[in-house]
Amino acid sequence: MTALTVRQVQVRYLVLYGLRWLPGGLMIPVMILLMQERGMSLSQIGLAGIAQGLIVLALELPTGGLADALGRKPVLAVAWAVGLVSFAVFAVAHSFWLFFLAWALQGVYRALDSGPLESWYVDATLAADPDAEYERGLGHAGTVIGLAIGAGALLSGGLVALGPVGPVSALTLPVLAAIVLQAVLLVALLVLLREARTARGPAALRASVAAAPRMVGQAVGLLRRSRVLLALVAVELFWGFGMVTFETLLPVRLAEVVGDADRAAALLGPASSAAWLANALGAALIPLLSRRIGAAQAAGLLRILQGATVVGMGLLAGPVGVIVAYLACYAVHGASNPLHMGLLHRQVDGPYRTSVLSLNSMMAQPAGALGALTLTALAEHTSVSAAMLVGAVVLAMAAPLYLPAWRAGRAPAVAEPTPAAPREPVLAPRASGR
Numbered sequence: 001m002t003a004l005t006v007r008q009v010q011v012r013y014l015v016l017y018g019l020r021w022l023p024g025g026l027m028i029p030v031m032i033l034l035m036q037e038r039g040m041s042l043s044q045i046g047l048a049g050i051a052q053g054l055i056v057l058a059l060e061l062p063t064g065g066l067a068d069a070l071g072r073k074p075v076l077a078v079a080w081a082v083g084l085v086s087f088a089v090f091a092v093a094h095s096f097w098l099f100f101l102a103w104a105l106q107g108v109y110r111a112l113d114s115g116p117l118e119s120w121y122v123d124a125t126l127a128a129d130p131d132a133e134y135e136r137g138l139g140h141a142g143t144v145i146g147l148a149i150g151a152g153a154l155l156s157g158g159l160v161a162l163g164p165v166g167p168v169s170a171l172t173l174p175v176l177a178a179i180v181l182q183a184v185l186l187v188a189l190l191v192l193l194r195e196a197r198t199a200r201g202p203a204a205l206r207a208s209v210a211a212a213p214r215m216v217g218q219a220v221g222l223l224r225r226s227r228v229l230l231a232l233v234a235v236e237l238f239w240g241f242g243m244v245t246f247e248t249l250l251p252v253r254l255a256e257v258v259g260d261a262d263r264a265a266a267l268l269g270p271a272s273s274a275a276w277l278a279n280a281l282g283a284a285l286i287p288l289l290s291r292r293i294g295a296a297q298a299a300g301l302l303r304i305l306q307g308a309t310v311v312g313m314g315l316l317a318g319p320v321g322v323i324v325a326y327l328a329c330y331a332v333h334g335a336s337n338p339l340h341m342g343l344l345h346r347q348v349d350g351p352y353r354t355s356v357l358s359l360n361s362m363m364a365q366p367a368g369a370l371g372a373l374t375l376t377a378l379a380e381h382t383s384v385s386a387a388m389l390v391g392a393v394v395l396a397m398a399a400p401l402y403l404p405a406w407r408a409g410r411a412p413a414v415a416e417p418t419p420a421a422p423r424e425p426v427l428a429p430r431a432s433g434r
Contacts, residue, residue, distance in 0.1 A: 028152075028153055029174070036252070050373055054365070054366070073195045086106045161266040244371035245314075250313060257322055279334030296406035310395060313388055378390060
């Protein structure tokens with residue numbers, strides 16, 4: 001088999017990365033509205049969404065070594081096949097327990113999918129050229145994610161506008177399209193990803209599983225020894241909780257404003273596409289702010305600013321006001337991620353980096369599950385606007401947690417933050433998002 005060049009590895013990585021995110025882009029504008037269309041209350045939607053967060057929390061670190069033990073390609077194949085099944089269940093679900101199953105399968109998908117493709121890209125690049133700079137490809141991946149989600153959301157809105165088709169409702173059409181694209185993704189994986197097999201099997205798998213508790217313990221030990229690191233990881237608790245406002249409640253709020261779920265979904269398609277472009281723009285502009293006031297200060301300020309944009313989504317009248325606030329929220333969201341990840345990277349070195357980054361990511365899962373449960377119940381018993389205001393306050397409450405990093409004086413300014421992919425939606429399909 002002919003060895004791949006660095007360029008070929010990067011192209012295949014970006015193609016697979018983009019295809020992985022397209023199905024999620026289709027799902028984001030419609031999944032909450034579709035669940036409502038099929039008789040689910042907001043409280044039931046929140047309960048069903050908990051399944052993903054809890055399963056990712058339980059499996060992400062224990063499954064972290066599976067790709068090394070069994071190979072990246074087979075683990076990705078299993079993950080993306082589970083994702084395909086989860087979309088299919090979502091397409092036919094009409095009861096709470098089937099939706100719960102769909103979200104639970106998404107949790108398994110997300111846990112298995114976390115990391116193997118990026119690891120393959122880095123290892124394959126270095127195998128092609130030990131001196132190659134793989135960071136550029138990782139930076140390009142952030143752009144690809146935004147374009148893929150944006151394109152998927154735009155296509156989703158178009159399908160809703162064209163529907164219904166026969167017995168298939170307008171909101172179901174994007175789910176069927178996501179199933180087709182997920183199948184295409186599986187085929188592309190089998191064709192494009194080449195992996196040099198090393199000694200793997202039951203013994204390697206057992207060793208990987210046995211090492212997981214020690215890895216977690218060492219990472220937790222780092223948190224105990226560093227107030228700065230502990231505070232940065234704790235930011236995810238507030239962030240994960242507050243993200244429910246613009247991931248789960250925004251479609252409901254827009255439907256409330258326009259008075260029709262199908263019209264809201266048709267609007268949300270292009271709006272989501274524009275939001276991810278705003279996300280990328282925010283990430284591109286953040287070096288200007290961080291150089292002026294410092295990374296930690298900028299990160300804290302953006303937490304407050306994002307809370308303010310959520311207030312706008314909850315209180316502004318009319319679809320234009322809500323969508324403008326939504327775009328502003330995603331611009332701030334895109335700016336926040338590279339700052340936060342840059343601060344986190346500067347606190348960790350050596351063999352614990354991946355473990356701590358996984359713990360940081362995991363913190364958003366239980367917080368997102370709690371936010372989904374709490375805010376959807378609050379929206380149902382009071383109003384969507386009231387629930388969004390509570391979420392906005394929680395988002396802003398994360399700002400003081402950047403003070404230890406500021407006081408430590410480790411990062412007074414960031415000349416050029418490390419390119420980072422947009423955060424994956426906490427309660428959305430893995431293909432759409434962190």
